[in-house]
Amino acid sequence: MTDPGTPPAAIRPARDCDDAPLGELDxxxxxxxxxxxxxxxxxxxxxxxxxxxxxxxLVAEADKGDGELGVAGYVRVVPPSSLACNQHVRQIQGISVADWARGRGVGRALLRAAADEARRQGAVRITLRVLGHNTPARRLYESEGYVVEGVLPGELFLAGRYVDDVLMGRSL
Structure with missing residues (x-):
């Protein structure tokens, strides 16, 4: 059992050597x-x-349960475009948590690290897009202060059905 005061994962910048493990995770x-x-x-x-x-x-590393550290997840935090007029914004363009690390707070730790990194880069807002049917992710984002700022109804066709593209954001 993990000590409640122990962070669920160590978050660090990605390195070139993370290519294979992140590809496997994806x-x-x-x-x-x-x-x-x-x-x-x-x-x-x-x-x-x-x-x-x-x-x-940013990459999350955590104990896989056997005393060995493994890649537990990642988050991509980038400017939403190359336009100068929105360089005060950062966008999460991908977040993933390994099955073995789910339910341990890794996703929340990655979201918080993404916000910290966005602030470090001078951003005052952070945004993301989430599929409308991804209720667990939407709940997590809402619990971290993200609010729905727009919905593109039926924007995507996935697995035989139309799915909303939900835009969420928050101030930093």
Whole structure:
């Protein structure tokens, strides 16, 4: 049992060597509950590329239960665009938690670290998009102060049904 005062995970900036573990995590956690991308199939592309460099990611490491540290999750925090007029905003463009780390506060720790990183970069707002049917994620975001700022009804067609794209944000 983890001590209640112990953080659920150590959060750190991503490194080049995280490419393979993050790619594995992304494939293992893929679901139409949260992903708009097709299921990843071999041959797998690198996790990091020119549009998704390690600098945009924070990685959570936690004890896998056997005393060994493992990649428990990640969050991508980046400017929403290259426009100068919205550089005061950061956007979460992906968050994932390993199945073995769920229910341990890792997702919440990643959200808080994302907000801290956004503040460190000078942002005053943080936003994200979540699929309308992803109730667990929406509850987590709401518990961390995010509010629904817009809904694009039926914006996406996933697994045979139309799904809302929900825009959420908060001040920092």
């Amino acid at each position: 494939r293992a956690t893929w679901s139409t509950l949260h992903s708009v991308q097709p299921r990843p199939m071999p041959p797998y592309r690198p996790f990091f590329d020119e549009n998704h460099p390690p600098e945009g990611y």
